[in-house]
Amino acid sequence: MQTLPQTLTIAIVEDDVDLAEELVFYLQYQGMVVSFFENGQQLDAWLLDNHCDVLILDLNLPHEDGLSIAKRLSTRDDLRIIMLTARAMPADRIAGFDCGADVYLHKPVNFTELVAVIRRLAKRLPETALQHWKLQTTNAFLISPSNDKIKLTTKENKFLQLLSAGESHYLTRVELETNLWGTSDIHTAHRLELLVSRLRHKLKATNTDVIQTYWRAGYGLTIYLK
Known part of the structure; x- marks a missing residue:
């Protein structure tokens, strides 16, 4: 059975600052290391020097949308991607999965469910990612x-x-x-x-x-x- 690291590293890209701060607070309370960014440029700069286990990604973002970010990063086998968005139409979900999302959740999200999803995804990370x-x-x-x-x-x-x-x-x-x-x-x-x-x-x-x-x-x- 895959062993989880003591602390998972989570990155959140979300332009709704209030929601992002709630997510950061709750996930930190669950023992995770959490970083928050408002756009893909900030995320890219952070990833140059940091490792991320799970990325929580909104779709409607400034400069570069979540689908484009997911498509770029989905080639990394040491990263799992959760789409978290208000767009809940089947076509949106299909587009999310086609761009590399592992899980597609729509807002408002149940935080307890989100934690369960993160921990399940973390078990699928390769040993080298830990x-x-x-x-x-x-x-x-x-x-x-x-x-x-x-x-x-x-x-x-x-x-x-x-x-x-x-x-x-x-x-x-x-x-x-x-x-x-x-x-x-x-x-x-x-x-x-x-x-x-x-x-x-x-x-x-x-x-x-x-x-x-x-x-x-x-x-x-x-x-x-x-």
């Missing part, structure tokens, strides 16, 4: 998919172990501080922020933001770590 990293806990090395080796401190090593072993998509600050230092207070909160900042600096050369911050909640991973 960002497999390795954590060597014994000698404290994090190894990237391109075989970069990042030396970790004892606390950094344990921090990543905690995140990768968590049943949820993130651990709270209190959980992390208690596991790392045996207590949670203003001092350990500061130490945790320093640890995350230092670790992100070490990982900067890999061009991957491995750690996701959940505002006022905690931290999670954006990668598949084994």
Whole structure:
């Protein structure tokens, strides 16, 4: 059975800012890393340096419509495309599938259904599309998919172990501080922020933001770590 990464990376192209912000908030709450763009040009610029597992695409967009964007990107085997549009006529659905959409949903969409569709599509991604990293806990090395080796401190090593072993998509600050230092207070909160900042600096050369911050909640991973 296909294994899902701890966190899926989602890109949304939608010119209705209110709807896009609702989607971003809900999908982030589900533990996904989400980026939002108002047109295909913004998406293309982002894709130069970033990976996307699932693309949620409106049809009526400025500059370049969703059908054209889907047709360009459908040749990528590491990307799944969801059309999300108000156009619900059979001819529109057929055009969407002909241009490479994996799923065609029309607005208003049920967010719970959308999450189920995203997770089902993610299971069809090739193994090479998943960002497999390795954590060597014994000698404290994090190894990237391109075989970069990042030396970790004892606390950094344990921090990543905690995140990768968590049943949820993130651990709270209190959980992390208690596991790392045996207590949670203003001092350990500061130490945790320093640890995350230092670790992100070490990982900067890999061009991957491995750690996701959940505002006022905690931290999670954006990668598949084994």
